[in-house]
Amino acid sequence: MYTSAQQVVTPGFDLEQVRADFPALHQQVYGRPLVYLDNAASAQKPRAVIERLATFYSREYANIHRGVHYLSQEATSAYEATRETVAAFINAASTREIVFTRGTTESINLVAATYGRRNVGQGDEIIISAMEHHSNIVPWQLLCEEKGARLRVVPISDEGEIDLEAYERLFTDRTKVVALVHVSNTLGTINPIDQMIELAHEHGVPVLVDGAQAVSHLPVDVQALGCDFYCFSGHKLFGPTGIGVLYGREELLDAMPPYQGGGDMIETVTFEKTTFNRLPHKFEAGTPNIAAGIGLKTAIDYVTGLGLDNIATYEHDLLRYATDRLLEIDGLRIVGTAKEKTGAISFLLDGTHPYDVGTILDQYGVAVRTGHHCTQPLMDRYGIPGTIRASFAFYNTPEDVEALVSAVRKAGAMLA
């Protein structure tokens, strides 16, 4: 049990220097210093990323792929360099397995629309969990509706942990896809996806993992995990908005039909027949968010520069500190008490509505998120309208925790 901020572990990086790297953290809202605790929604950007974007647009900008002039070659190199960086970041076997998308949501939709459409038929089943984000529910629902397939949902415990036995029992000979979240955006639960993937594979079923909340908090090795698809977004990884990644095993991606048609994803086009480009470009139609792709490399380099192990160690301690301090507040209940957690703390204050608490916290400069967090089925499972969610990144401090706790106490007093 922590009683003072001094007991939080000193991170394996210079926290003050790191905070100085993030301009957005040093502003006031309503005359008070901003305490940014909404990282699960999106992360702030280091100066290096911001400057990379500005430099790219100032001096290096051109359209990529198939250009013959200097700028276009440079831009292409820079964009493709990100692909290399991403592949190394998640330990993909090759850059052919890294598809750029707009974000996690588009990545999942891509798989549902291509792999899903081709392999899921009438009477087939798709397994998801009760804690999924809407982006990992709705694409599968749309597919099920189209094909006459059905969704099977893995139940969770009150602590917010997957019921592994129930998961195992869900498998039938009609199960065609498993779609699971790595880290819950609402509960903070880290799911045992390596075990879940192994089990799915024993049944011959591929697994898509929603890694949106994972990649900024813990090292991800897609080969070690054995997942078939892994999705994440750049903006939650301290990178620009509008860029995301779909990792897919080459063998699967090869067999999938294209998603969007257009330029770049083709090899030859005639009105009689069109042939498609090789991986990964087969899935990248049209001009992408070039600058965001390039900025993503800078963001990943920044994160790997700090070291994900350092980040995980510090964040783990900070989360423990925050949890302990919050639990000291009378009437405060944490929603999501899994043994393995990262990133988010969802909580409720007895006798208050999350919206009221969040609004008052905002006036104190404390930025949290309230509501269903795009996990309405999860809220229904707990019988609650929503939660207040504080979510952390490596640039948050014990002082941020103190500010949060103080503001929550004041909100409680105002709403009593």
Place this chain on the structure above:
Amino acid sequence: MHTLMSNNATLADRQEAIVEEFSAFDDWMGRYEYLIELGKSLPPLDEKYKTEENKIHGCQSQVWVHARYEDGRVFFDADSDALITKGLAALLVRVLSGLTPHEIATAELSFINRIGLREHLSPTRKNGLNGMILQMKRFALEHSQAVKN
């Protein structure tokens, strides 16, 4: 703390009274506390009026507005499970309830900008404020048509 207004008090008077009450507070905290207090003093809505029709959409909390037309005037009752929203509902009810359909439909709610909660009362906030106003005006509009016919 606030004075009760008879149905005959004009829209302008009602808004002035509210602005004056809020001006007693120097900072946002006092104003929010007062708003919360107003919310707490709003009588709860009868469960039978918490229908889908009366529910305001687009808010994080649940908000209901019940309207009834009587003798040429429209009366409102409202409720919410969030206190700040309830406070906003209480203000709207005070300002609009008991007026004629025409007065409600054409009401310019200047008090919103004048009570020092402007950054809170913006349309992007999912507090149901715009939704409530729309619902109240829509009901009033329906009844001003009915009266004309």
